Structures are given as structure tokens and as C-alpha cells.
Amino acid sequence: MSDALHTGAPCQDLLAAIWARGDEELVAFGPQGDSHFGELRCGAEALAGVLASSSAARWALCFDDSLLFAQALLACALSGREAVLPGHQRPAALAELGAGFDGILTDSPQLGEGSEHPWLRLPLTDGAHEIPTQRWHAPSRLQLTLFTSGSTGAPKAIPKSWHQLEAELRVLMTLWGQRLVGTHLLASVSHQHIYGLLFRILLPLVLRIPFARTLTLYPEQLKGQRGPWALIASPAFLSRLDPEIGGAGCHLIVSSGGPLALADATRAGQLFGQLPIEVFGSSETGGIAWRQSLAPQTPWCPMPGVRALVAAEERLLLHSPFLPDDAPLLCADRIQLAEAGFHLLGRGDRLIKLEEKRISLDEVETRLQALSWVEEAAVLPLTVAARQLLGAVLVLTSEGQRQWQTLGPGRFLIALREQLRPWLEPVALPRRVRVLATLPLSSQGKRPWSELKALFDGGLAKEMAGPEACHPTRQEMDKTDSGAAVMKISTLPTLLEQVMTQDALVLRLRLDPELPWFIGHFPGAPLLPGVTQVHWAMHYAGQLLGLDRAFGGMSQLKFQRPLRPGQECCLHLTWQADKGQLLFSYKIAGEHASSGRVTLCP
CATH class of the missing domain: 3.40.50.12780 (ANL, N-terminal domain)
Structure with missing residues (x-):
């Protein structure tokens, strides 16, 4: 001991x-x-x-x-x-x-x-x-x-x-x-x-x-762990656990940074024999409470020495030994007391959690309005297919209007995101955009957020800009008339060899270190983003297999090993015409690095 x-x-x-x-x-x-x-x-x-x-x-x-x-x-x-x-x-x-x-x-x-x-x-x-x-x-x-x-x-x-x-x-x-x-x-x-x-x-x-x-970047890295181990994780990481990953030796799993879905907690418990311990807190407060979710609406249990009281507007009034002094702290979180602790009701300000990243909607708006294309901006969280992302309602300057007309909605969004990248984390970059002549205000001079959200409702299934709006990368993307993604040569790996087998087209690629996708992803340990791997698969399917089609969705994505600058890999492409799906997989020295399915619209 x-x-x-x-x-x-x-x-x-x-x-x-x-x-x-x-x-x-x-x-x-x-x-x-x-x-x-x-x-x-x-x-x-x-x-x-x-x-x-x-x-x-x-x-x-x-x-x-x-x-x-x-x-x-x-x-x-x-x-x-x-x-x-x-x-x-x-x-x-x-x-x-x-x-x-x-x-x-x-x-x-x-x-x-x-x-x-x-x-x-x-x-x-x-x-x-x-x-x-x-x-x-x-x-x-x-x-x-x-x-x-x-x-x-x-x-x-x-x-x-x-x-x-x-x-x-x-x-x-x-x-x-x-x-x-x-x-x-x-x-x-x-x-x-x-x-x-x-x-x-x-x-x-x-x-x-x-x-x-x-x-530990990928859940697959947990497979085959030797000896006793413990995992400090995020809800996003635990949501990606594959049923085949299970392993012995796990003593503890901790999750923090955002809400952990009950199904994800249960699956982790089944795979590793340890139900995750969720910790609720912040940089200002330190740890506030913890729980293990055995059922829906499991209450949070305050940490030893911590007292959680309810103030006006259901806000959390916190007494904690982890604060700078003995004074209580009024938090933005709203709570409801329960017999064994409390339930979280959400936040009362404009700070949200997206994929465990703390995002200030005000900061995103400020960054948008600092651009020469944007006069006013209103940013709000959206839920699309059980995933949270940001939408932006914009009033454009005259220059922004010209760019909107020239580029079209999809490429405008890509270029807009590129201008924001030096300041914002990837998860904070807006993925949906709507343009108005003026931003509405209520009679009290406040933003009618329900009206702004309605601008995105009903249109999420019919996107404005094709695959780039769903998965924007950098602005080296063009579109064919059919809407299929085509990438500029400077953003592609070196194609060393291509072989057509009975089952697949196999491409041998060199991941040149100067490719733009490695910049900032991540500093000191660059690796190829997953979204780029998907776009490369679509590009080569269009150019070499004649599948010049628009993006219709993707599924069964798995990332087992990182792809790094200077490596050579093989990209396997298989077209399932009856399902309208492109199967792709990347391999390094015969070992799987990543794989997935992309649905292509006819």
C-alpha cells in the first residue's frame, strides 16, 4: 500500500x-x-x-x-x-x-x-x-x-x-x-x-x-491491456466503445467534462467490469459531486466536505473546501435537491459543454463579428442525430454578401470556419449557418432564441451545402456539379501504386509531412484527422471508380491506429452497389488503422 x-x-x-x-x-x-x-x-x-x-x-x-x-x-x-x-x-x-x-x-x-x-x-x-x-x-x-x-x-x-x-x-x-x-x-x-x-x-x-x-486516443488501445489498469476518460471517449473491446484488469474508470449517457456507462461496465464514476465540477469549483449511474436520473452525491444549497432561480450555492476561502460560491448551474444529493437542471448562462469542451457562445459570437464578412452574429447549440453542434445566424457585411453569392453556402461555411480556426477549438466552430437581413429582437430587447432555432428545424435533413457542411475540413475542397467532394492535389497524399483486386481497389499512399491536415492536429504529435480519411476515400472513389456522387451519410467508423506524417499506408475501397455504400479501410503494414462505410447518394 x-x-x-x-x-x-x-x-x-x-x-x-x-x-x-x-x-x-x-x-x-x-x-x-x-x-x-x-x-x-x-x-x-x-x-x-x-x-x-x-x-x-x-x-x-x-x-x-x-x-x-x-x-x-x-x-x-x-x-x-x-x-x-x-x-x-x-x-x-x-x-x-x-x-x-x-x-x-x-x-x-x-x-x-x-x-x-x-x-x-x-x-x-x-x-x-x-x-x-x-x-x-x-x-x-x-x-x-x-x-x-x-x-x-x-x-x-x-x-x-x-x-x-x-x-x-x-x-x-x-x-x-x-x-x-x-x-x-x-x-x-x-x-x-x-x-x-x-x-x-x-x-x-x-x-x-x-x-x-x-x-489514449482510441478505445481500441484498451484492448489487451496487461496487468491492473485504470482509465481517466471523457464521456465522448466512452461513447465510442466497441462491443469487441472488452478486457480484464480494469480497477477504475472515471469520467468527467460532460454528461455520460446511461447506455454508455452501462456498456463500459459490461465490457470492463467497472461502472464509470462520473465527477461533476469545474475549474473554478474543483470537484462538486460524483455518481455511478445505475438507473436514469441517478442523483449526484456531493464530495465529502461539500454542501450544495439551492439559491434564487434554482442556482447552486456551493460551500466547498476546494474554494479559495470560506465564502460560498453562487454557480450558474441549476439544481434540484434530492434525498441522496441533487439533480442537475442545466446552466443559467451561455457556457455550454460540447464533447467535453467548455464553450462560450459569447466568445464564438465575438470572433464571428470580428470577421470582415460578418456584421452581427447569434450562436446557439443544436442537436442533430443525437449530436450537439453549433449553429450561427448571421447578418453579413457587403463583403460577406459578395462572398456568400460567389462561394455558395457550403464553401462559404468552410471559409468562415477557416478564419475562426486560429482562435477557436474545432468543436466550437459553427457547423450550420443561416443568413438574415437583421437579427430579430423581442419586445424586451432580447434575442428570441426559439425563433432562431426554428430557422434550423426542418432543414437539418436537407442541408444547404452537401458533405462539406456536414463535415467541413479546410478550404481546399471543391464540388462537382453533382455535389461530390473533389480535393485539390496539394491536399492529397502521394499515390505510389494502385491495384484492382477481385474485391477492392487498393491504393498505396505516402502521407507527406507537408500536408496541411497535420498542421495543429496535434501540436507535437501530428496525426491525420479522421474526417480527412473519409474525404480521401470519397475523392479516390470518385476519381478512380467513377462514383461521382454526393455524400449521404456514414456509419461504423473505427479508428484503431493513428496515421502519422511520413508513413505509407494502403487504402482499400469496395463499392457495394446494392446498398449504395462505399467501404473503406486504411492499413499500415497489414494492420488495420481505420475503417468505415460512406453512403453515396445516387
């Missing part, structure tokens, strides 16, 4: 407990190999020496590798520097937060280039920096600032002191520490946010269990 779980643990600061770990203890694992705490300690001490000699007091941490992130976090604690977590690594958005930090720590070779701030790339090397040999005493504090969307749409800084983080860690240890002992920890969520920071980095460091250095 971990020393941190002994009854004497409350007497010891958890930062000191982390620092007291033995150098030989396994701390992380991944494609790079196993790493032990001595490596983490040496890396943190070396970086702390560099930070201590710098005048920069606040350092933005932007990492894909969780071990290097942990090194940077501990180095900030050792050197008394503030760690700033921007939330994501988009250069334009990071630049806008520039006043919130003085330097950048990253494992990306490009992120710091062009920045006005000093930056350091990890791991440090002797050639780049003088590596101090000083041994450091255990850190006593960690000052942290997270950035999240505020109610006005502007990024909001959330300061976190170590006593807040430690209080929550002790609760998590009490609730689930025993179940995690002896496991190795996998995660599908980023360490750049509070949920991943606590569950993916700090908790395993305290419990002395190894964590994965890289993300």
Missing part, C-alpha cells in the same frame, strides 16, 4: 510526499519507454535551476508529454515560479493570453517560435543550457493559474493555491485511492485542464502509481 494512504498522511504535505519518492520507483510509461522518479526529479531540478536564474515569474506550461509536464510543474514549485495552464496550445489564442504569463515551457519545437516571450523546450540538453547539479529540498507550495472561458467569452484566469489542490487530492484519495493502488493509469483527457491535472498527474504522483506519458 502507498505510504500516502496511511492514516498518518494528513500530517505530511502531499508535495513533500511526492518529493520523498524513491528514485527507482516507476513513475511513467509510454512509447518512449519506462521512466522512474529519479529521471523526473533530475529533470525538475535542472529546470528549476534555469527558472530560478530567470526574471520571468509566470510560466505557461504547454505539453503533450505528461512526464515533461510533471517535470515543469515540479520545477515551478521548486523555484517558486507560478505555473500557468492556458488550456490549449493554439498559437493565436496563446498570444492573446500573453499578459497572463512571462515565459513558455513546452515540448513543441514550433510553439515558442515567433512568441514575444522567452521560451524553453523540454527536455533540456547540456548543449542548450547549463544544467545545474544542485539538489533541491522538497517544495512547500505550488501556485497555479488555469485559464477557462468566462461568462463574457474572454478567457478567465482561475488562480489555484496548493491548499485547494491538496484538499481535493485528499478527498480523491479517500474515495478511490485504494482502488488505484497497484494499477497503471491511462487517460484520454489532457493534463492541461483541472480534471486531467488532478486525476492524471497529481493523484498518481501521490499514490505512487505510474501514469501514461501519452493520451
